[in-house]
Amino acid sequence: MSTQLVLKQRAELLTVLCVGGTAEPLDCVLDLLLAWEVLVWEDYLSIRVAEKPLCSNVRQLLDVVYEKGEDACSLFLAAMNQVLPEEQKAGLCFGKECAVVDKNRLDTATLTLLADRPALVRKLRDNIDGALNALLTTGCFTIKDCDAVQLPVYTPSQQVRRLLDQVRFKGETAAKTLLQYLEQTEPTRPNPENKENHLSADVLLYQKKLRSSVAAQSHSLSTYGGTGRFSLDDIYTDGLLEVMDGSGETTTLGLEDVVGPLGTLNEDADTVLVSGEAGSGKSTLLQRLHLLWAREALLTNTFLLFPFSCRKLNAEHRELSLKELLFLHCCWPDRGQDEVFQFILDHPNLVLFTFDGLDEFKQGFTDEERHCCPTKQVPIPLLLFNLLQGTLMKGVMKVVTSRPQAVGPSLKRYLRKEVLLKGFSPGGIDCFVKKHHSDPAMARRVIESLQANTVLLSLCHIPVFCWIVTKCHQELLAGQDGVPQTITDVYLLVLQHFFQRKSSQSQGVLGKAWLEEHLDTVLKLGQLALEGLEASCYVFSGHELQRNGLTEQDVSIGFLIYCNDLSVTDCKRYEFLHITLQCFFAALYVVLNRNSDRSAISRLFQPQYRQTSSRSQRCLGHCIDSSVEDGESHVTETLNLRITAQFVSGLLSQRHHNLLLECCPAAVRERKAKQVVKSLSKGMQRHFKSIPRPVDGDKKSTHTMPSFVWLIKCIYEVQDNSIAQDTMAKLNIEHLKLTYCNIGPVECTALAYVLKYLRNPIGLQLDNNSVGDVGVEQLLPCLHICHSLYLRNNNISDEGIRNLLEKGMECESFQKIALFNNNLTDACTQHFALLLKSKQNFLSLRLGNNNITSQGAEQLAQGLSYNQSLQFLGLWGNKIGDRGAEALASALKNSTSLIWLSLVDNGVGSAGACALAELISQSKTMKELWLNKNCISREGVESLIEALKMNSSIKEVWLKGNNLSTEEEEELSKQESRLTF
Ligand code: ADP
Numbered sequence: 011m012s013t014q015l016v017l018k019q020r021a022e023l024l025t026v027l028c029v030g031g032t033a034e035p036l037d038c039v040l041d042l043l044l045a046w047e048v049l050v051w052e053d054y055l056s057i058r059v060a061e062k063p064l065c066s067n068v069r070q071l072l073d074v075v076y077e078k079g080e081d082a083c084s085l086f087l088a089a090m091n092q093v094l095p096e097e098q099k100a101g102l103c104f105g106k107e108c109a110v111v112d113k114n115r116l117d118t119a120t121l122t123l124l125a126d127r128p129a130l131v132r133k134l135r136d137n138i139d140g141a142l143n144a145l146l147t148t149g150c151f152t153i154k155d156c157d158a159v160q161l162p163v164y165t166p167s168q169q170v171r172r173l174l175d176q177v178r179f180k181g182e183t184a185a186k187t188l189l190q191y192l193e194q195t196e197p198t199r200p201n202p203e204n205k206e207n208h209l210s211a212d213v214l215l216y217q218k219k220l221r222s223s224v225a226a227q228s229h230s231l232s233t234y235g236g237t238g239r240f241s242l243d244d245i246y247t248d249g250l251l252e253v254m255d256g257s258g259e260t261t262t263l264g265l266e267d268v269v270g271p272l273g274t275l276n277e278d279a280d281t282v283l284v285s286g287e288a289g290s291g292k293s294t295l296l297q298r299l300h301l302l303w304a305r306e307a308l309l310t311n312t313f314l315l316f317p318f319s320c321r322k323l324n325a326e327h328r329e330l331s332l333k334e335l336l337f338l339h340c341c342w343p344d345r346g347q348d349e350v351f352q353f354i355l356d357h358p359n360l361v362l363f364t365f366d367g368l369d370e371f372k373q374g375f376t377d378e379e380r381h382c383c384p385t386k387q388v389p390i391p392l393l394l395f396n397l398l399q400g401t402l403m404k405g406v407m408k409v410v411t412s413r414p415q416a417v418g419p420s421l422k423r424y425l426r427k428e429v430l431l432k433g434f435s436p437g438g439i440d441c442f443v444k445k446h447h448s449d450p451a452m453a454r455r456v457i458e459s460l461q462a463n464t465v466l467l468s469l470c471h472i473p474v475f476c477w478i479v480t481k482c483h484q485e486l487l488a489g490q491d492g493v494p495q496t497i498t499d500v501y502l503l504v505l506q507h508f509f510q511r512k513s514s515q516s517q518g519v520l521g522k523a524w525l526e527e528h529l530d531t532v533l534k535l536g537q538l539a540l541e542g543l544e545a546s547c548y549v550f551s552g553h554e555l556q557r558n559g560l561t562e563q564d565v566s567i568g569f570l571i572y573c574n575d576l577s578v579t580d581c582k583r584y585e586f587l588h589i590t591l592q593c594f595f596a597a598l599y600v601v602l603n604r605n606s607d608r609s610a611i612s613r614l615f616q617p618q619y620r621q622t623s624s625r626s627q628r629c630l631g632h633c634i635d636s637s638v639e640d641g642e643s644h645v646t647e648t649l650n651l652r653i654t655a656q657f658v659s660g661l662l663s664q665r666h667h668n669l670l671l672e673c674c675p676a677a678v679r680e681r682k683a684k685q686v687v688k689s690l691s692k693g694m695q696r697h698f699k700s701i702p703r704p705v706d707g708d709k710k711s712t713h714t715m716p717s718f719v720w721l722i723k724c725i726y727e728v729q730d731n732s733i734a735q736d737t738m739a740k741l742n743i744e745h746l747k748l749t750y751c752n753i754g755p756v757e758c759t760a761l762a763y764v765l766k767y768l769r770n771p772i773g774l775q776l777d778n779n780s781v782g783d784v785g786v787e788q789l790l791p792c793l794h795i796c797h798s799l800y801l802r803n804n805n806i807s808d809e810g811i812r813n814l815l816e817k818g819m820e821c822e823s824f825q826k827i828a829l830f831n832n833n834l835t836d837a838c839t840q841h842f843a844l845l846l847k848s849k850q851n852f853l854s855l856r857l858g859n860n861n862i863t864s865q866g867a868e869q870l871a872q873g874l875s876y877n878q879s880l881q882f883l884g885l886w887g888n889k890i891g892d893r894g895a896e897a898l899a900s901a902l903k904n905s906t907s908l909i910w911l912s913l914v915d916n917g918v919g920s921a922g923a924c925a926l927a928e929l930i931s932q933s934k935t936m937k938e939l940w941l942n943k944n945c946i947s948r949e950g951v952e953s954l955i956e957a958l959k960m961n962s963s964i965k966e967v968w969l970k971g972n973n974l975s976t977e978e979e980e981e982l983s984k985q986e987s988r989l990t991f
Contacts, residue, residue, distance in 0.1 A: 245442070251431055320369075330390065469755075571587055604674065604675070781801060
């Protein structure tokens with residue numbers, strides 16, 4: 011009974027409709043109930059009383075639907091089911107599905123608006139101006155009506171609802187006018203081209219100027235700045251972009267979708283976050299968007315685009331109004347300033363702001379102070395945060411980039427969606443190398459050398475490493491110092507490359523002691539870099555360079571570049587080629603500086619105890635903002651110091667002993683190296699101690715945090731087996747959970763390097779990362795220590811599986827694998843068949859949501875018929891059909907181990923069910939059979955019932971969503987209580 015469900019769940023329904031304090035869910039439910047005629051207009055007015063708090067509005071709704079009886083309650087539950095996001099539905103029961111009856115054709119415009127209300131709210135959101143204009147010019151609305159609709163406190167959806175309410179109040183003529191208007195227009199985002207007719211010459215001129223300055227600024231990549239060889243067009247290679255929906259499923263995106271609707275989680279927010287690790291290509295992606303907009307090749311609905319860099323905004327200490335921010339930092343209007351600004355205010359939906367590197371903004375995001383006046387001067391953080399929240403300039407789309415760890419929950423509330431940038435795919439790496447080398451033979455050689463060294467290949471998934479590796483191809487192919495294995499190796503390569511370039515300009519050749527020769531420059535750059543990192547300072551004035559003793563000649567080597575800046579400033583400013591290079595120089599300074607205090611290394615490995623050194627306070631005084639106290643703002647600093655610590659670990663590795671020999675006294679080097687090893691070992695133990703004790707029933711699971719990944723990456727940099735062994739042998743882990751931790755191929759290399767030394771086999775849970783085939787290959791060295799491997803949603807294909815299983819067959823402990831939602835096809839099932847045949851202790855195989863058809867199932871069956879250990883087989887969401895089900899059923903008939911089988915959503919019909927019935931009649935071990943979402947009809951179910959009569963070990967057979975009427979389901983479930991429909 012739906013009335014009972016509403017009554018029993020009253021508290022829960024109240025909570026989900028009030029959660030977050032926004033009335034949007036309630037309003038969406040009301041829209042549907044009005045459209046379905048569950049509520050009449052008077053009910054609606056009695057429920058949605060603006061003066062009352064949200065929870066009393068919701069209580070009133072619950073009372074009204076309850077009083078209306080059974081039908082109203084079941085439609086109310088259906089509306090809730092439609093409106094709530096998946097994660098809020100857990101634990102709620104919505105009763106049986108009920109059909110919403112299509113009403114007869116509506117004879118008045120007012121009723122039509124009511125019936126279409128849910129769709130109209132969506133359609134009109136972006137076109138309120140147009141609708142109001144139509145109502146105003148026909149005299150249906152007054153200016154006052156329009157103002158009341160467009161109050162800035164309302165979200166666009168709320169504004170549409172107020173508009174619809176007002177139209178209803180005005181009567182049939184207003185309703186007809188609105189319908190006519192809707193018929194004439196395609197009510198999506200307005201096309202700016204149409205608007206151009208009405209645009210003044212000044213606004214058009216401004217657009218032209220903005221386009222040309224954005225084009226000039228985004229034309230070339232700063233990492234190629236000195237060489238002048240490449241434009242962005244020549245070298246830009248698409249990275250992997252993903253969005254996650256509310257239930258954790260990911261979808262791949264194209265560049266054009268970054269601003270589009272795909273993946274939207276919060277319709278009322280206007281800020282899109284592009285997140286990715288340092289060097290994953292976030293700035294380059296924004297630059298590409300800017301360039302394509304400037305050329306009118308993308309974002310054609312965006313009339314004005316304003317690009318900002320947060321690291322440059324750090325240097326703005328004045329209080330500015332929005333108008334000043336746009337005009338001073340992006341583009342100055344030569345004429346009609348007021349008119350241009352009014353245009354921006356009037357057309358938020360035609361404007362886009364981008365903010366690169368929010369993680370480098372000195373102040374952490376807070377939403378404590380509201381500011382909504384576009385002309386009032388306020389400090390930059392207040393301006394920025396209110397833009398991101400939408401308090402200021404609601405409706406302007408914003409794209410923000412940041413490292414994922416630096417975005418806290420307070421900002422997440424204001425995000426429309428989060429796009430993850432995962433670096434290059436394997437194809438992307440090839441494509442990048444080919445673009446970089448115009449000589450195809452050279453490109454081929456570089457690609458071949460990468461293929462031959464999968465560690466290096468895995469590093470190349472991160473674009474900034476790929477850039478270095480490709481740039482330093484000569485050093486790489488010459489292979490004098492062995493093949494690079496770590497990121498420290500890669501950065502030493504680029505260091506060498508730049509010095510080499512400089513010496514060959516002066517006819518010199520780099521000698522063996524090249525680092526010593528350039529030690530002076532390295533130390534000066536290193537000091538600047540470290541002090542900058544400690545003070546969150548990434549842009550330096552010429553004056554600061556001078557103070558550190560850096561000369562024109564030092565700068566000309568190329569590690570520092572001029573800031574590419576649109577803002578109106580009079581002095582030259584410099585930054586490191588990339589933030590990771592700043593970290594590398596900081597690390598060189600920590601390692602090579604003879605005078606460094608003893609705490610320098612511990613400060614790096616425990617950044618929470620960091621104190622800004624007195625020297626950086628003196629030199630970079632302007633960077634240190636005494637008002638910045640809150641914790642979130644230090645996240646980036648910590649992240650950068652962690653990258654630095656990783657480089658320090660690598661530089662102090664025995665591998666680089668010879669290079670450092672003359673640069674640093676052996677005793678100092680030894681002491682520092684010991685300090686690093688001790689910090690790593692302690693850090694690891696502290697990390698595992700700090701993990702909250704697992705709850706009962708979950709006692710085996712150890713959830714690890716990103717700091718674990720960082721520690722193992724540092725251990726990997728050291729490249730000393732005995733250190734990895736010592737650190738890991740002390741740990742007692744049974745299950746390592748690293749889900750959603752940005753684990754890519756690089757992290758897999760480090761993971762395998764240390765995990766192989768664990769004493770006991772573990773379950774390694776890497777679900778929802780981007781391991782890919784290259785990452786799988788990197789994991790092989792630790793496969794023998796994994797009894798279970800969870801790789802759900804990781805972009806793995808048949809090739810990766812072939813490698814994995816070849817090794818897996820030799821690993822005695824390896825017993826379980828979960829590969830839900832990867833790119834597997836029938837080409838991988840032969841390998842599983844072989845594994846099942848040869849490994850008679852294998853327990854669990856889960857291959858849900860891949861592309862396996864009947865052919866794959868038949869191959870799998872060949873292995874299954876020889877196996878006597880498998881207990882769990884999951885094939886949910888494949889396409890095995892009747893033929894596949896028949897093959898599996900016949901192969902499993904003799905199994906003495908199978909407990910659980912899922913063929914949910916596989917296009918299995920009655921023929922498949924009859925084959926499975928035979929399996930049931932013979933199986934002595936099976937307990938659960940899952941057959942939901944197939945096309946089994948009565949005949950199939952009857953054969954299952956017959957079989958169940960002979961089998962008492964089966965506990966449940968699930969048959970929801972098959973080809974049966976409700977009556978048939980009722981009748982058949984009476985015959986056999988173990989069936990669930
Ligand atoms: P992030 O902003 O994530 O730190 P960047 O965009 O600064 O990363 O990328 C660092 C370097 O990597 C760039 O300067 C460029 O040389 C290279 N790179 C990044 N993304 C791409 C891309 N899509 N195509 C070509 N090169 C890229």
